[in-house]
Amino acid sequence: MTKETTLADSYNAAEYKIAGHGPRSVQVLKDVFDSLDGSLLSDMYGKGEVIEEFQQRMADLLGKERAVFFPSGTMAQQIALRIWCEEKGLKRVAYHPLCHLEIHEENGLKELHHIESVLLADPERLITLEDVKGLQEDISCLLLELPQREIGGQLPAYEELEAISRYCREQGIRLHLDGARLLEILPYYQRTAAEVCSLFDSVYLSVYKGIGGIAGAVLAGERSFTEASKVWKRRHGGDLISLYPYIITADHYLRQRQDKMGQYYEEAKELAAQLNACRQVSTLPQTPVSSMFHVYFNVPRAQLEPILIQVQETTGVGLIAYLNETGPSTCYSEISLGDRYAGLPKERLRHSLQELDRLLGEF
Amino acid sequence: MTKETTLADSYNAAEYKIAGHGPRSVQVLKDVFDSLDGSLLSDMYGKGEVIEEFQQRMADLLGKERAVFFPSGTMAQQIALRIWCEEKGLKRVAYHPLCHLEIHEENGLKELHHIESVLLADPERLITLEDVKGLQEDISCLLLELPQREIGGQLPAYEELEAISRYCREQGIRLHLDGARLLEILPYYQRTAAEVCSLFDSVYLSVYKGIGGIAGAVLAGERSFTEASKVWKRRHGGDLISLYPYIITADHYLRQRQDKMGQYYEEAKELAAQLNACRQVSTLPQTPVSSMFHVYFNVPRAQLEPILIQVQETTGVGLIAYLNETGPSTCYSEISLGDRYAGLPKERLRHSLQELDRLLGEF
Known part of the structure; x- marks a missing residue:
């Protein structure tokens, strides 16, 4: 089973995830429309x-x-x-x-x-x-x-x-x-x-x-x-x-998240600092200037993936869903902070990154 | 009040309408998504x-x-x-x-x-x-x-x-x-x-x-x-x-209406025959070959509009929502039959078209 698990699988299966607002599911639409008056015209x-x-x-x-x-x-x-x-x-x-x-x-x-x-x-x-x-x-x-x-x-x-x-x-x-x-x-x-x-x-x-x-x-x-x-x-x-399915949801989530951009930014800096403390890991920029940043691994992708899968499976924290190769011995992923990060217990994140650091330290 | 009512107003206010499936409202989306499992991925x-x-x-x-x-x-x-x-x-x-x-x-x-x-x-x-x-x-x-x-x-x-x-x-x-x-x-x-x-x-x-x-x-x-x-x-x-708001609704309504095209077509022929029986009114084609046709009025638009408003207000049947001018004394509208027609009592429609014929006969 583990042998066949992809990085994305282990990320999706994890109890917590560090990035994003949530899955791109139909629920994103339902959360807005289920309580909306149906007589509103397109x-x-x-x-x-x-x-x-x-x-x-x-x-x-x-x-x-x-x-x-x-x-x-x-x-x-x-x-x-x-x-x-x-x-x-x-x-x-x-x-x-x-x-x-x-x-x-x-x-x-x-x-x-x-x-x-x-x-x-x-x-x-x-x-x-x-x-x-x-x-x-x-x-x-x-x-x-x-x-x-x-x-x-x-x-x-x-x-x-x-x-x-x-x-x-x-x-x-x-x-x-x-x-x-x-x-x-x-x-x-x-x-x-x-x-x-x-x-x-x-x-x-x-x-x-x-x-x-x-x-x-x-x-x-x-x-x-x-x-x-x-x-x-x-x-x-x-x-x-009709563009209303996109407009009404945009309006809803803008109202909900417009004032949270400062929080996502602070969380991005906090998370980047913790990632930079792991061996073989660095972020670009080193200190994020928005809610997004890239995380680089000084490890070949083929060797990094099983390590990440192991960390995600054993700690239940989804860190990385995919990796882009940038060379024979480096790869990276993009991280955008959203609503999920605040719901992730700090202790779980710390444990997960300790595991990552431990496994990469052996590298 | 009546003086300011537009043709579209009187159509929208009518209890019944001859054309279409229903209003282009948010309900069209809700009817599909309200009962859908939110975990379905985009x-x-x-x-x-x-x-x-x-x-x-x-x-x-x-x-x-x-x-x-x-x-x-x-x-x-x-x-x-x-x-x-x-x-x-x-x-x-x-x-x-x-x-x-x-x-x-x-x-x-x-x-x-x-x-x-x-x-x-x-x-x-x-x-x-x-x-x-x-x-x-x-x-x-x-x-x-x-x-x-x-x-x-x-x-x-x-x-x-x-x-x-x-x-x-x-x-x-x-x-x-x-x-x-x-x-x-x-x-x-x-x-x-x-x-x-x-x-x-x-x-x-x-x-x-x-x-x-x-x-x-x-x-x-x-x-x-x-x-x-x-x-x-x-x-x-x-x-x-994400295109799913359009795809999931298309799939739903296709299943619902695919087998009703024959019904809409028969209804279009029935309605066109009744319209052609009214003075100053003709349809193109005379006998429809699909669920849609155009209805032509041999009356200047400015004089037809108050007549249609009167018919729609007094009979409660919405016949025409808008008119396109084709000349100084002719105008037309497009009619596409849908779910609404079957819900319109035949007696109400007959009465409405009798009223229209009576008023156009005086013309």
Whole structure:
């Protein structure tokens, strides 16, 4: 039995888990709809109380004139970049080499929008003001992702961000925020969402990362921008007759979790410190700047997996559900703190990490 | 009060309605999920039991190798045409002038896919084999919509359809079915869905027309076609982390209504006959060939609206929710029969139509 157990199996079977809000099950929907009055009418192709009220609430939260609900961030962000390219009459944008558009979207930006991308900075580090100043070609828009997910959710200093924003405005370059995890970075920056968003011309926010909704995204900006985005949303096939299953859940979980981002951030720092105390283990960043970080193991994946399975099975604490190989002797996993961590007894976690440290110490 | 009441208000306030399954309210979702086990896991980016089982069921129903669930038909159909254009290396397709892609999608096919469309036939009639044979330019794909919604849901003779299919295969033209309302035409054709689909290379079906789900679409074809469609689905931003709110409801209502399409069709014919008996009223087609048809009024819209409001208010039967103007003295509305009609007492309907006839007779 143990021999056939995968890492994911042992994680899922564990009594406690360190990351996330809970399983992605139908219960996430039921917890919202079971007690809801069934006579509430659906949104209809982007219109109606359900969608309009949520969009207004998101516009207010982000300090933008308008916000539009989208089925996905992939759709919202391609559209944002297309609008800025159309405005300038130049189909070239710049972003980080590990930007979602570059590595997770099957080249949609190029195949559908014929937009060229300039990759700024090395994959391992954040984009700096110097990178932007050093651009060899004119661009319509610069996309910044905060936090930069694929390198552990790192963040630039706020002053660097302000300087990049100032420079882009001077140069007539639109600045777009990939803020999939925007709410998760506010405790570190000690700024409101509106303050951060004021540095950007357009902003995308996911409703199923820290917020924990089912799916969906919000795109915000000036009215002329969001009106154009609705036309493109229809072209993309995203102007669904009904988006309420995503909107109503997003609204519910946003209310429930908006004020807990500080707690998740503090817990991420606490957990990272404990992980860093284990032999062969380190986190990126060493001290998290949001509720997410990456945990690196200086052990080949094939040898690490049975160790993790053993720890998860014997201690009942799910630490790692999957591992990405980064080389012959290193691998990593992403950890995003959510509601689960607070329910995990500290003593159980300590015991579990002691076991991990003990087994990795023998390595 | 009456003076300010709109046509839609009086329709919504009526005790009975002739068309549809019921209001597009949250209850549509609750009726499915309230009794569902919450531990069922979400689909994840197109994978998992929930989506894979439904796709297999739809592939079987449509007699195709594979089927893929999409958030919308707009997305599914643009992608189908793109794939056939890529295959042939020719970005030109043909369809009816009132095709959904031509009039309801903000030119997505051109703006996103750079595909040129050849409009076949006059807007008022169906595409014939002669139209296809008369094409002046080579095309990659011909799209046929069955039933042709914007002209009342008309259908070609089945033999005409077979002849078009044969001709396209001979000519190396892919044939795509806009089967948004495919199930609704089977009782007229007296064929299975698989038999009709066998004439086409690719098929789209909506899950929220006759089926009455919340939103979503299915695209079916050979495996190489559907695999390519998944890549484009991701590019479009339609590969959502979770589509289960749409899939589970589609599955539920398909089971509930699949065998009722014959009933809706018979009811449509019955209702159309009664409407045609009213002065100034006619239906298109005169005898419906599916559960949908258009009802035309030989009366200017501004003068018809107060009459309809009066009938709906005094008889408690909702006949018409909105009117489209087609000229200075004619207007029409679309009627799709669903679950509601069977619950409407025949005597109430007769009384309501007598009232309508009486008031239009004075006209």
